[in-house]
Amino acid sequence: MAQEMHIVLKNRDKINPLDINDYLAAGGYQSLVKARGMAQEEVIEEVKNSGLRGRGGAGFNTGLKWSFSYNIKSDEKYVICNADEGEPGTYKDRIIFESDPHIVLEGMAICGHAIGSKKGYIYCRGEYPQVVDLLKKAISQAKEKGVLGDFDIEVRMGAGAYVCGEESALIESILGQRGEPRFKPPFPPVSGLNWKPSIVNNVETFANIPAIIHKGAQWFTGIGAKSYPGTKLLSLTGDVKNRVCIEVPTDTTIRDVIFHFGGGMRNNGQFKAVQIGGTSGGFIPESLLDTPIDFDSMRKIGATLGTGAVFVMDQSRDIVDVVTRISKFFEHESCGKCNPCREGVFRCHEIMKKINKGLATEEDLEKIQLLCLVMEQTCLCGCGQAAPSPILTTLKHFQEEYEQKLLPA
Amino acid sequence: MLDYKGIMTDYASRKEGIIEAYHAVQKELNYLPKEAIKAAAEAFKIPEKEAYGVATFYSYFSVQPRGKYIIRICESAPCHIAGADEVVEALEQELGIKMGDTTPDLKFTLEFAQCVGQCQETPVITVNGKPYGGVTKDMVPRILAEYK
Ligand SMILES: Cc1cc2nc3c(=O)[nH]c(=O)nc-3n(C[C@H](O)[C@H](O)[C@H](O)COP(=O)(O)O)c2cc1C
Ligand code: FES
Numbered sequence: 328m329a330q331e332m333h334i335v336l337k338n339r340d341k342i343n344p345l346d347i348n349d350y351l352a353a354g355g356y357q358s359l360v361k362a363r364g365m366a367q368e369e370v371i372e373e374v375k376n377s378g379l380r381g382r383g384g385a386g387f388n389t390g391l392k393w394s395f396s397y398n399i400k401s402d403e404k405y406v407i408c409n410a411d412e413g414e415p416g417t418y419k420d421r422i423i424f425e426s427d428p429h430i431v432l433e434g435m436a437i438c439g440h441a442i443g444s445k446k447g448y449i450y451c452r453g454e455y456p457q458v459v460d461l462l463k464k465a466i467s468q469a470k471e472k473g474v475l476g477d478f479d480i481e482v483r484m485g486a487g488a489y490v491c492g493e494e495s496a497l498i499e500s501i502l503g504q505r506g507e508p509r510f511k512p513p514f515p516p517v518s519g520l521n522w523k524p525s526i527v528n529n530v531e532t533f534a535n536i537p538a539i540i541h542k543g544a545q546w547f548t549g550i551g552a553k554s555y556p557g558t559k560l561l562s563l564t565g566d567v568k569n570r571v572c573i574e575v576p577t578d579t580t581i582r583d584v585i586f587h588f589g590g591g592m593r594n595n596g597q598f599k600a601v602q603i604g605g606t607s608g609g610f611i612p613e614s615l616l617d618t619p620i621d622f623d624s625m626r627k628i629g630a631t632l633g634t635g636a637v638f639v640m641d642q643s644r645d646i647v648d649v650v651t652r653i654s655k656f657f658e659h660e661s662c663g664k665c666n667p668c669r670e671g672v673f674r675c676h677e678i679m680k681k682i683n684k685g686l687a688t689e690e691d692l693e694k695i696q697l698l699c700l701v702m703e704q705t706c707l708c709g710c711g712q713a714a715p716s717p718i719l720t721t722l723k724h725f726q727e728e729y730e731q732k733l734l735p736a
Numbered sequence: 737m738l739d740y741k742g743i744m745t746d747y748a749s750r751k752e753g754i755i756e757a758y759h760a761v762q763k764e765l766n767y768l769p770k771e772a773i774k775a776a777a778e779a780f781k782i783p784e785k786e787a788y789g790v791a792t793f794y795s796y797f798s799v800q801p802r803g804k805y806i807i808r809i810c811e812s813a814p815c816h817i818a819g820a821d822e823v824v825e826a827l828e829q830e831l832g833i834k835m836g837d838t839t840p841d842l843k844f845t846l847e848f849a850q851c852v853g854q855c856q857e858t859p860v861i862t863v864n865g866k867p868y869g870g871v872t873k874d875m876v877p878r879i880l881a882e883y884k
Contacts, residue, residue: 415812415851453759453796454852456865486755486794489850503752503780505793564814564855571856606813606851638814652816656850662793 329575329583332550334558335534336574339426344461347468350429356474358537362437363476370441371397374536376544378556383409383492383529384604384633384709386555386622395516396442396524404444405525406435407501407515408533410451410458411485411492414605415656416636419560420530422572424458427534428465432480434533437540438526439478447480448520450497453487489660493708494527495519496662507664508708531560551577552621559620559632565601565639566593575620582616585639596641600725604633606653607713609720610646629720631713646728650717651679657714668711671702675718685732692729696722738764740772744779754780754790758797766806766845767798795849803838805883808849810860815851818858819872826873827861830880844883 333339342349350356362370375390396404408431412420423431435447451459462482469475483501490496491506498520500506519525535557539547548556555577561584562572568590575588585591585601592598600610603620609630611618618624625632640649657672678695681687699715706712722729743760747753754776761772768791777787791797807827811820824846828834831844838845854860857869861879868879 412853413851416814416855417851418853418855421853452853453794454849454862454865484756484759485796486759487796487849488794500755501752503754503790505789562855564858565817570858602813640817644817649813649817652811652813656812659795659850 329579329587331573331588332558332576333574334538334550335423335430335531335560336426337538338430339422342427344424344426344428345464347429347465347472347474350427351472351474354541355429355537356433358540359433359436359440359474362440362540367397367441367443370437370540373544374441374539377539377547378544378554379532379535379539379547380555380622381529382531382535382559382635384414384631386632389528389532392516392528393438393441393526395514396444396526399517399524401523403446403521403523404442405520405523406438406442406444406447407494407497407520407525407527408435408447408449408530409492409494409497409527410449410455410530411497412452412455412530412634413489413492414607414634414636416562416564416602416638417605417634418562419572419635421455421458422560422562423530423534424455424461428462429469430534430537431530432465432469432475434536435480436475436478437536438528438533442524442526444524444526445477445479447478448501449480449482450485450491450501451482452485456484459484488662489656490662490708490710493710496708497527498525505662507662508710510707551579552619552624554623555621555632559635561588561620561635561637563589563637563639566596566641566644567591567637567639568593577621578619580617580619581611581637584620584637585616589637589639592639592641594641596643598639599642599644600640600646600721602638602640602717603636604631605636606656607631607710607716608633608636609716610724611720612724629723631716646721646725647679647683647732650721651676651683653717654679654714657710661710661714665707665711667702667705668707668714671698671706671711672714674698675702675714679718682729682732686734687732688734689736692722692733737771740769740775741779743772744775748779751780754787755794758791762797766802766804767800769801770799773799801838801842803843803845805843805863806845806847808847808852808862809835810850810852810855810858811848812851812855814855815859820859822873823859823861823871823876826876830876844880
């Protein structure tokens with residue numbers, strides 16, 4: 328039977344996260360020493376060859392991203408850790424920090440060496456004040472021990488805005504501005520914070536780096552799915568028995584995630600649907616549960632791995648009602664910068680409410696589908712582009728639930 | 737009155753410090769008064785409307801007075817299906833106010849929140865940032881009693 332595999336969480340419950348000596352005793356910061364003994368290109372090649380792809384949702388090859396910043400001559404470059412964790416149902420980055428903050432600091436410092444940066448930022452969401460305190464302590468311990476060398480890390484606390492997880496909005500927010508996404512290109516690796524080369528990576532992405540440097544790219548490529556190797560942290564929520572955070576190889580199937588690691592359904596319920604990747608993810612019916620969770624397999628079934636949130640619903644759940652609530656989320660969180668998102672999420676919520684109240688007609692279903700397709704193609708950032716996904720995937724897999732709520736023709 | 741000018745000057749050495757400065761004011765007052773935003777505009781040398789724009793972009797900042805204890809109820813999907821609506825009702829009833837309002841004694845404010853990242857036990861509420869998981873309507877009086 329499938330088993331968990333701990334790369335990122337290897338020190339979970341084994342060390343005191345508030346004591347750097349524990350981390351050092353477990354071999355911590357050895358990878359940073361090793362990396363600093365390697366040429367910058369060598370570190371980047373190793374990360375690139377490991378096949379590690381971003382764990383924040385977009386799945387871009389991490390080493391390749393680093394090479395863009397490395398290739399640019401600049402007096403200043405930045406390493407930014409994205410700890411905004413705003414996708415509803417996601418709590419894995421919090422678990423990483425609460426278990427082992429130094430593994431992330433080490434990953435960031437290795438990136439700093441690789442691209443030639445002396446300055447790191449951790450942008451942590453305002454919902455996690457305890458984590459901000461913990462990180463500040465960890466950083467000051469690392470500075471005291473001198474393990475970071477001349478690499479400096481500062482923590483910035485967000486203030487409750489989902490869109491600030493988008494990398495260019497995050498940069499705006501670090502700069503003390505409204506967190507609105509920028510027009511791209513240029514992308515942050517070329518021109519980010521203060522218009523200097525900046526690497527934005529997710530917490531989990533950085534946490535994978537020490538092991539890759541320690542054990543080598545080849546070791547990493549042997550784990551999980553070929554095109555998206557390694558492990559993935561998943562946070563289980565909803566009607567599943569074990570609502571926990573797990574770390575599994577990326578070739579694990581959705582079925583195993585829910586029925587093996589998750590312990591099956593709560594209260595003897597019957598499975599109805601699972602939404603993976605956060606609130607912007609697609610809904611998945613029973614018939615597709617044998618799909619592996621890796622990025623590309625999920626894409627193939629019209630879903631996403633996203634942040635690795637796994638939101639399980641049983642037969643008693645009203646899909647249309649859940650999607651109506653999700654559309655409220657996007658109405659609230661759209662930053663309002665681009666028209667298709669600002670107007671689109673508002674109308675989506677309006678039509679969803681109408682459907683949910685039993686006041687809609689077939690024409691409304693057609694309208695919302697058209698609106699969703701326009702948003703997917705025209706919104707400025709991933710927020711508006713992904714907002715239609717829960718609506719479109721439920722219209723596809725659970726159409727009868729919509730039909731049942733329509734006014735009689 | 738809080739020394740807004742002093743707080744703003746403390747953070748203004750870095751032009752990006754305005755969000756931290758707002759956090760610092762809110763730590764004392766739970767909201768950002770007009771004077772604080774004015775002081776920020778001066779210290780950071782930006783138009784007042786821009787300082788206001790930053791203050792109103794983020795849902796953690798409020799330009800309206802709020803209570804000493806801010807109770808936020810997560811209304812994201814996992815908390816929604818776990819019965820967040822019932823908790824809302826219980827809180828509204830217990831405090832005699834509606835969501836978004838503040839009790840007349842300026843003690844409690846009720847706000848909706850999106851996922852606060854504690855969804856291993858739903859539904860979730862937070863009181864001044866402290867999370868409570870698996871909240872039922874019966875638990876509400878007990879939680880409130882901690883702050884009365
Ligand atoms: C609306 C929106 C919200 C996002 N929120 C997050 C987030 O909370 N954490 C995160 O790591 N990435 C988030 N992302 C993805 C980031 O833009 C970016 O792709 C990521 O931080 C890159 O890191 P990675 O390559 O390590 O995944 C978000 C993207 C969008 C469009
Ligand atoms: S969904 Fe409510 S805390 Fe995450």
